[in-house]
Amino acid sequence: MIMTTQANSSARRKVSLPAAPTLPFTHHPGSALSVEHFSLAEITHLLHRAHVLERENPLMRANRLARRRLGLLFYEASTRTRTSFELAAKGLGIDTTLVSNLSSSIEKGESLKDTGLTLKAIGVEAIILRHNSSGAPWLLEQFTGLPVLNAGDGWHQHPSQALLDLRTLLGHVSPRHFTGDAELTAETLKGYTLTIVGDILHSRVARSNMLLLPRLGAEVVLTGPPELLPEIAVTMGRDLKSGGIRIERNFETALEKSDALIMLRVQTERLAGLDLDLEEYKKNYQLTEERLAKYAPKALVLHPGPIIRGLELTSAVADGENSCILEQVHNGLPIRMALVERAYAALDALEMPTLFGQENRR
């Protein structure tokens, strides 16, 4: 890196700076920490595997990873992500065990590191982690050396959600990409505009989608009030080679250009210190049947859930024909089967024993 500094008021000169940080460790090839870590080729393959696994005879499928072990480590409430990861693993024949912060030694003060090492000692080969602290999956991976599948960390990332959102969109836009029969490229979603609505500041789903969809050529529009959508959010798009990210504060203007919407729940539990008028929010950003019919009658309506009917969207929209909300839930399972399969494939490719007592595989 080169920078210019003003040594004296007159003479500017160039000086070198310490190199950008080298990452402290290499990630496990089976981990799914951030959607950034997946190449488009890898995502194409995941979509293909999701499609194959979904259609496979369940009895055959259950032989794929029979009696392998997986830990589900949940520090935060979850319905969809937990059940679909659990059923995905079980569908492949894996034995799963669930550790939740409310019914485990985590309550007694056991650290994330020690919880992870304990699961590893029990013979767990991969861990699905949901955590309320951004970055927690990185820590867990570092200390266990196991593949870690990020099931949502703080405000940061939720890669499996972005992948299932993509699968849902492709199911409507491009069946050949949906099945993974056509390679994803920087053109796949060219001309496609997707609008993320609402509480973007606190949303890991928003961040993951912002890091994924523009890579396929999509235009991502963010809309919401400044308290929930700070201007700085557009910097997420500053290194993009394709697609783009921009802010449009007026919901209706944003709707007019949208091919699809991702509605977000206002995360009232994370609003500490924010003075948000929910009535005002509803007035400006609630997705109603009228708004949808008037400004974006053809737009797909996605929502990562849980939905709060009557807040970010009305009941009629949630149950209406534009809604893909339950389709997303349905798509989650095959995507997560593909992610779990990938983790164990990576473990096996490393050809190292995974039994208790063995050192990390790196």
Place this chain on the structure above:
Amino acid sequence: MKTILIHGGRLLDPAAGVDAAKDLLLKDGRVAEIAGPGKIKNTGDAEVIDAKGLVVTPGLVDIHVHFREPGQAHKETIASGSAAAAAGGFTAVAMMPNTAPVNDSPEITRGMQAAERGARVRVFPIGAATRGVKGEAINDYAALKAAGVVAVSDDGLPILKESTMREALASAARHGLTVIQHAEDTNMTAGGSMNAGPVAFRLGLRGMPAEAESQLVERDIRLVGELNDLRPHYHVAHTSTAAAIVAIRKARRNGMRVTCEVAPHHFLLTDEHVAEFNTNAKMCPPLRSAADRDAIVEALMDGVVDSIATDHAPHAAHEKEVEFERAPNGITGLETSLGLSLEWLHHQWKLPLGRVLSLMSAQPAALLNLKGRGTLAVGSFADVLIFDPNAEWKYDAAKTLSKSRNTPFDGWTMRGKVHWTISEGKVAFKAEA
């Protein structure tokens, strides 16, 4: 105490304006004699240090360290911290009062300086500016000063309340003490764990805005102006933002006694170094933007910065091996400050060696009025650093003399190898041959 004769070295004493081949005789903890090469006779009992090819300079002074004693000896003690200081070339450090209990009494101040603490170099306590560092009632500065404090500060926490800060500045001025501010408007940083900006947004972490520092510095400078008749000395700890530098620069142009220090991590690293949630890149104030870092470098070059200080803040490994948001703030720094400053400020950015050494010794000593330190003029304390300014080495945190290893500089290339550190005439550190 043994008499020490240092011969064959290049004496570089910026405060005295000396840069020449000189021999030194250290006797009874003081500099007894300085003369041209070979001019001092060894009367037979002096330990002779061969400083050929080395620089002999006043021992370094770090006016911002946390030694965790009393209360948190698992992180650091005065003995272990001062051993790390000696290894880093320091002969005097000023220790912040946020121990447990807080140093807000003459008893604790005296306890920190007691011989049984086992300090390897001189440790000067800084007293708490307010009772219990709660930011409300100010302490008895006369009593603290009599017990040995060299400044007052609530470091780790700001003195936020305007009336309290005004009182602290006025009282400190009357007693000839400096008020050191940890400039952080905590109303703006609550829940934050790194610099506010694109990186924090991307990482999904609550940010600490630069204005939280600069606005408090601006407020304080206004108070210094209002109290001008008392000539208070206001010092900004660990300055990290371009805007704070602007305010400090302006205050000094207006003739105020406003000084500041910067830490090596703030002139070398940016918030990008948090990378993938590296808790050893978490401190307060946090690593800032590239623009802030550039402004800090510029301020070092053009003299607005008065001192390099490490903010050496040790934490045990298990305390740092947690979720980023839960990890405590702070990194160690005593063993890397000289090596990083020489590598970057001197070798890479061409700041003259004397200026770098002055920022690490003469200026901080003067800033806290540490008489007889920061120079090797005859009669001053025999606080000496003997080092090779060109030797290149790699820092290995596993070999630290500190009790903690929480540094982002593990494995970094350093310049300037410390050969001897002599504190008041006693060898405090000697490099392995």
